Amino acid sequence: xxxxxxxxxxxxxxxxxxxxxxxxxxxxxxxxxxxxxxxxxxxxxxxxxxxxxxxxxxxxxxxxxxxxxxxxxxxxxxxxxxxxxxxxxxxxxxxxxxxxxxxxxxxxxxxxxxxxxxxxxxxxxxxxxxxxxxxxxxxxxxxxxxxxxxxxxxxxxxxxxxxxxxxxxxxxxxxxxxxxxxxxxxxxxxxxxxxxxxxxxxxxxxxxxxxxxxxxxxxxx
Amino acid sequence: xxxxxxxxxxxxxxxxxxxxxxxxxxxxxxxxxxxxxxxxxxxxxxxxxxxxxxxxxxxxxxxxxxxxxxxxxxxxxxxxxxxxxxxxxxxxxxxxxxxxxxxxxxxxxxxxxxxxxxxxxxxxxxxxxxxxxxxxxxxxxxxxxxxxxxxxxxxxxxxxxxxxxxxxxxxxxxxxxxxxxxxxxxxxxxxxxxxxxxxxxxxxxxxxxxxxxxxxxxxxx
Numbered sequence: 001x002x003x004x005x006x007x008x009x010x011x012x013x014x015x016x017x018x019x020x021x022x023x024x025x026x027x028x029x030x031x032x033x034x035x036x037x038x039x040x041x042x043x044x045x046x047x048x049x050x051x052x053x054x055x056x057x058x059x060x061x062x063x064x065x066x067x068x069x070x071x072x073x074x075x076x077x078x079x080x081x082x083x084x085x086x087x088x089x090x091x092x093x094x095x096x097x098x099x100x101x102x103x104x105x106x107x108x109x110x111x112x113x114x115x116x117x118x119x120x121x122x123x124x125x126x127x128x129x130x131x132x133x134x135x136x137x138x139x140x141x142x143x144x145x146x147x148x149x150x151x152x153x154x155x156x157x158x159x160x161x162x163x164x165x166x167x168x169x170x171x172x173x174x175x176x177x178x179x180x181x182x183x184x185x186x187x188x189x190x191x192x193x194x195x196x197x198x199x200x201x202x203x204x205x206x207x208x209x210x211x212x213x214x215x216x217x218x219x220x221x
Numbered sequence: 222x223x224x225x226x227x228x229x230x231x232x233x234x235x236x237x238x239x240x241x242x243x244x245x246x247x248x249x250x251x252x253x254x255x256x257x258x259x260x261x262x263x264x265x266x267x268x269x270x271x272x273x274x275x276x277x278x279x280x281x282x283x284x285x286x287x288x289x290x291x292x293x294x295x296x297x298x299x300x301x302x303x304x305x306x307x308x309x310x311x312x313x314x315x316x317x318x319x320x321x322x323x324x325x326x327x328x329x330x331x332x333x334x335x336x337x338x339x340x341x342x343x344x345x346x347x348x349x350x351x352x353x354x355x356x357x358x359x360x361x362x363x364x365x366x367x368x369x370x371x372x373x374x375x376x377x378x379x380x381x382x383x384x385x386x387x388x389x390x391x392x393x394x395x396x397x398x399x400x401x402x403x404x405x406x407x408x409x410x411x412x413x414x415x416x417x418x419x420x421x422x423x424x425x426x427x428x429x430x431x432x433x434x435x436x437x438x439x440x441x442x
Contacts, residue, residue, distance in 0.1 A: 012387050014355045015380035018348050020318035022244060025277045035273055052256055052273055056246045097241035127239050134235045159236035166233050 023096035026053060030095040038065060039076045043084040046076075049091060057094045060123045082122070086115040093128050110139050114151055121155035133160040140167050146180035149195075150188050169198035244317035247274060251316040259286060260297045264305040267297075270312060278315045281344045303343070307336040314349050331360050335372055342376035354381040361388050367401035370416075371409050390419035 029035075029050065036048035054061035064077065079087065089112070092100045103112055108131075117132035119125075136148055137160060149164035151157070168175045172195075175181055185192055250256075250271065257269035275282035285298065300308065310333070313321045324333055329352075338353035340346075357369050358381060370385035372378070389396045393416075396402055406413055 012384045014358050015351050017351050022318040029277045050273060052271060056250045097243040127242060130236050130238050137235050163233045
């Protein structure tokens with residue numbers, strides 16, 4: 001190939017790449033209920049869904065929907081201990097990989113996040129769990145820290161629990177004065193021992209840092 | 222709320238957010254063929270898939286699979302004029318929103334891209350079409366430009382066609398000397414008129430730019 005045949009690259013801009021539509025397409029499926037083959041009854045509300053999608057997204061749905069349905073319930077699965085709004089938001093997440101707009105980003109409020117964390121734990125949705133844990137970490141405050149700690153413990157949210165313990169240890173007297181702390185001490189008494197351990201670690205770390213600083217001052221290089 | 226109760230924000234880093242797994246979960250469904258309800262016969266190869274996914278992703282699959290199947294073919298859909306490897310890569314895209322690793326990014330080769338563009342046009346997959354158009358724009362060269370122009374025309378790839386016409390007009394004598402140009406002139410003779418129009422526009426634009434520059438020089442601010 002001689003020099004003259006070396007091609008100039010195109011001068012016009014490349015066609016713009018649209019975002020993936022996979023979530024949008026599955027979201028339509030949920031919204032229209034087309035070809036739905038299972039109905040959930042939650043809080044008296046009926047919601048139609050697709051076993052194929054649910055079972056490939058959550059091992060808990062897989063176990064729940066693979067078992068033969070009891071006779072006479074016409075494909076209806078009744079769920080206890082979850083609010084309709086929470087289950088609807090969770091279904092949206094299962095189909096689209098995102099929370100519905102009214103509950104996503106800054107619009108995700110703390111009580112909804114707490115319910116969604118419990119739902120994520122119940123149906124084993126790892127990414128939804130992390131979204132909720134991050135939100136609750138960002139929303140951490142003295143008034144609610146102990147309640148959030150108990151919630152993290154009950155829903156196996158290990159990252160959130162770590163952040164809570166650190167926060168409580170760093171704001172111990174303020175947090176101990178809240179109703180949430182009293183409630184936590186009754187509902188999960190063993191968490192008090194974990195708080196004590198976090199406080200002890202904090203003190204040790206502070207002491208160690210102080211000693212290192214003294215050493216640095218005593219013997220400069 | 223007094224100053225002492227203003228909460229310090231957590232000091233530990235937020236839990237890391239994993240990437241969405243929707244595509245990965247559906248990809249597993251395709252790979253395992255679990256609960257598949259349609260089989261494609263392509264080039265003698267049988268591939269199992271799920272009507273629910275195909276019909277929500279492509280209006281063409283919707284039309285193809287919603288029509289009652291002819292008796293006796295046991296849910297098998299025979300497809301002509303598409304290679305097994307191309308159809309398999311396209312199915313992967315439909316389920317996961319990505320091309321399979323061996324055909325994605327830099328590994329996507331021009332002949333495969335050409336086949337995938339035709340498949341994207343046939344099954345009306347807008348994003349796959351754009352991925353192919355972008356790849357063919359980036360891979361544009363004198364030897365293949367006319368063939369790519371004909372391909373863009375045959376598969377309604379308007380953005381790619383625009384880039385091809387511009388490229389051919391800018392490299393006219395080199396491109397006219399290729400076998401591809403002869404072939405294009407026979408298979409899509411009307412494209413010659415479009416190339417002529419592109420060349421004329423190019424000349425007009427150049428002339429206009431020259432005149433504007435002269436004006437600027439003649440009458441400085």
